[in-house]
Amino acid sequence: MTGATGFVGGHLVRHLTARGHEVTALVRGGRDVPGARSVPGDLVTGAGLAAALRGVDRVVHLAGVTKAGDPRVYAAVNAAGTRRLCEAAAALAVPPRLVYCSSLAASGPGRRRHEDAPPEPVSAYGRSKLGGEWAVRDAADRLPAVVVRPPIVYGPGDPExxxxxxxxxxxxxxxxxxxxxxxHYSLIHVDDLCRALITAADPGATEVGTYHVCDGTExxxxxxxxxxxxxxxxxxxxxxxxxxxxxxxxxxxxxxxxxxxxxxxxxxLHPAWTCAPGGRLPYRPAVTLPEGLRGALNR
Structure with missing residues (x-):
């Protein structure tokens, strides 16, 4: 897993370990991830990728830059870093299944955006996440990969x-x-996103492709x-x-x-960021907005 020290990553590690999975986390700066084997590394340089990928059968790619003073940083991490990870995984004798957590920003604004709608990002961040999707697509003949596009993610520990x-x-x-x-906005509770990512990582549940996920409400x-x-x-x-x-x-x-x-x-500036309900991923959200807010705010 990349991004295990982040908001979504911390929740996903707990979901995976609770199901009995062993987790290897690619981390920067010598940080340690409770419940996971931590491997020092960096997506920008490629350091540590070989060690982190050794022996794994699934890769969940969460790491990314969400705000930056220089727009070029988005491309360096979100697009080029994803490409570097895909190439390293595709080079293995038995490539693992890769789940790339992209963003609705890669699809672009609008009401009830469908997975098959042509991408129309309006920000450097959205374009960089779409660049990561292109990296996944370019490795598709060598690497079984799934793209998941969540909208706004919230829940306990939400930093922003x-x-x-x-x-x-x-x-x-x-x-x-x-x-x-x-x-109008689509939302998803972090626990529902974790369940969606785990579903996407299961080759028996999902085909290779791009999936939108949300709580089903505009x-x-x-x-x-x-x-x-x-x-x-x-x-x-x-x-x-x-x-x-x-x-x-x-x-x-x-x-x-x-x-x-x-x-x-x-x-x-765009007044609508929503995805069409009932996306193709075979998962159903379990947390309503009032429930999710009570759990996140009344702690």
Missing amino acids: FLPRLVAAVRTGLLPAVGRPGPR HRWEDIGAAVAAALGRRAPRVVHIPGPLAMAAARLFGRASALNPDKVAEA
Whole structure:
């Protein structure tokens, strides 16, 4: 597994070990992953890949850059790093099945996006994740691989999405970038995403291909804010619209390597990021938004 020290990765390690699987984690900086065999390495340089891949029959690729001051960093890690991993895995005598955790950002904005829709990413991040998908596709004749595109992921330990929503609820104002009007988003609880990734890793359950996953509901932005407020026992926040040019100027001035950077503003300007319900992956979400929020926030 790559990305085992991250938000999704930590949950996935626990899911896998609870099922009796042995996990090898490719880690940077000498970090240790509880419950896993940790192998030092780096996707950018390729260091440690051979040692991490030795003896494995599945690879789950979670590692990636989600915010960067220099857009070239996205491509170096998310696209080129994925290509390096695919080439190393494909070179093995018996290539393992690879599951690449991409993003709905690689597909692009819109309502009820289907897996077969032509990709139309609008950010450097989305283009880099699509570049990782192309790397998987280019190795398809040598490496059995599955691409999973989740939307916004939340749950216990969420480092960004929920903390920002909680802060907004406490101010009573829920910001929305761009023109006034409805906004719709797909979400998935981290435990549901872990179950989807495990399903994707099973060759008896899924064919090689690209799959969208979500909780099956198209959520309005104000309803997400209200659900967070309800979980916290507070009043629902009021949506306030921030003009796109103002948000972009602020991002360029203050937030190039933060959660609010020009790349994320480019995504936020689009009012819909949802995937079609009932995707092809044979898994069904188990966690509703109210349940997931209560579990994540009331700890």
